[in-house]
Amino acid sequence: MESSINEKHLRDEIVKVAGPVFIELLMGTLFGMVDMMMLGRSGDAATTAASIAAVGVTNQLVFLGLSLVQSLNIGATTMVARYIGAKREDRIESVVKHVMILTQLLLVIPILFIGLGMTDTAMKFFGAHEDTLLIGRGYFRVIALGFIFQAFNFSIFASLRGSGDTKTPMKINIIANLSNVVGNAVLIYGLFGFPRLGVLGAGISTSLSQVIASIMLVRVVLNEKNIVHIKIKKKFKFDKDIVYNLVKIGLPASGEQLAMRAGLLMFTKIVASLGTVAYATHQICISILNLSFTPGQAFGISASTLAGRSLGEEEPDKAESYIKMCGKIGAVIAATMGILFFFFGTFIAGLYTNNREVVVEAGKVLKLMAFIQPFQCSQLIIAGGLRGAGDTVWTLISTFLGILVIRLIFARIFVMKMGMGLRGAWLAVLVDQGIRWLLILMRFRTNKWKYITIR
Template structure:
């Protein structure tokens, strides 16, 4: 093996890219936990449960929008990585422009229209009870307005990561998350002479931080020495090759995200039928599960960037080595998290709320989350490697079967037929993650992903 591709150099390159992503995602999730802890300790038990449930309901529509944005971004990351590997940096600016424009026209505008025009109907559709709607309507509307900036930020971050620059997104996200936490404390509780806005205050702070992130990113991409540079003097023209690549990679990714969101929506409706306390508990557990996603996501992004770049440089075996090494490191971290969730779940859950019923139920669920860890981490990283290669069809198949069929069907059976409550819902999630892991592992071992071409 050449010295440039030694095991040590492969590990160093993975850490260089995955390290900042891991720190960024971990800090972002921790800040999200702090947000929810603040809301969980605002007002009476009933008010805090409804506030947490309102966040969960709002996130359903936002996540649908962001999922579709991410499907275009998967194409952007893969294309930027391929062009970097093939020394075709001249095509990168056009890719970024295409993704920003298409995202705002075809995804942001429809989400804004639905969210602002049909607020109450949408919240009911996502399973909100009347107490949640009463507390959460203004929160919902403010967060939906912030989607304009959130979608823009996601597009730029995706391009930067495809180019191997993960430090810039990390620095910007940590800065604005710190601003968000400070803003939350002031606006939720009414500190420093500011009135208390409760859940709406959390929304105002969140959107404000997203606007600041957009300003930072615009300043960055306009600089000539930035990793991704946009020259506003250049006229924009639609490029058929770039659109073809975005469609080829993005359509299966979009269908995957639609399948995932429909599956999660149906699943959330099953959980919501258990009542506000169970739904609030579920939201806390989802929030904690998101923390455990961070190693898999970080190393999945590294696998995506490095596999795409290696395939662009016509080195498919190197792409495989990068993905396998990412998977090994991710496995060690996920095992550590599993141990923490299993033995210290009660202590973690008690940070969110004073409601003893919620804490007890969350502690039980966290033991199941511990067993989810190895399958979740492995399939996230292998899926990242496949997406970096432009192979999004098999990630679509695994998600369609795992979430839309297995999770929903078993969730219905365990919760509504067997009466296993919230624990039954999370048992369905465990089985779903296991099934998806099997599908992705089989696809990775066929090596067919190494031979997918883009224009």
């Protein structure tokens, strides 16, 4: 009886943290899909393919920046969760200030320099052809400018999630995403007397929605009743222990994210070599894959927060139970996603574009994506638990081997040597996810992550 009560308690706690994250990520991804669908119907076939490709190219830069921002944020989530578990809430304000300032100084400034000062060079580097350059320059610059606010938002969201507050990020993100979709409709198509701006309109709307989210978040962190808050009048001073923790947790996490971005960039270049239509198809498949990330990400964040808090309370076995229970729930959702992709892939792809060639090819890729689901979801959840414990070295190793070595080798074999086209590229993704899952599971079973300390 005791164990079933405990299991129910674990489930309730997990759902309390993961539920809002899942809704937030799902809504965000769905809104992103709607954005892509709007662009897919914003002009003739050549214009829409170039517009979708421009979004894909710009996302390479944004995801690179956000990946590094998340590296610092992993440290913030872990520290906030640990300090709450150890009843040291007085340390949280300093964590939030450190993450905010370091993010803007170390990460936002370089992204602005690349996005605004090296637009054409950067876009070509990320795989843009001439048609994409022509249509996507303005979008690229506007999104780079919006990164100032996006990075700030990510930092505060990470701290809030570490405290177990996932409802606030959910509410703010839903409002921001809703305003983005409305703004997109108005500016892409030129409704209510506004100019018809196409992909540039999508960029302006996206960046403005980040500004709206930032304004709402400032109100949250200035409220001293919240666990995560800052006092503007309180003088900021660097705390070497917090910087040490951020470096200890964040440096391997940065390495992991850089390895991931470098691997994905090289992988995308292999796909881009197949031409604009294949690249546009790939972007649609990536957009759908992002939807399937949501269960793994949501329960990974839940595992991270609850494992971190349990380790702060000096209850390592409880941390393990949280991670295992997150994995069980995630497995059911992953199986459901896989079935949907396998049987309804062509229908889902058809929502994005009228281009029959793209729809048929995307449908075939989605059948492969169905088999990726269980491996992807499980490794995202266990890796989330390990990060919550501060164990970011092993996640770096698995990502480095999986994406930079295994995926690229198999992509070259399947696409370039065997001529399997886009499906060959996605078969390489399946092999990569399977190997990463195995490496992360092996690390989890050693229990060494339970004994990592922070200052």
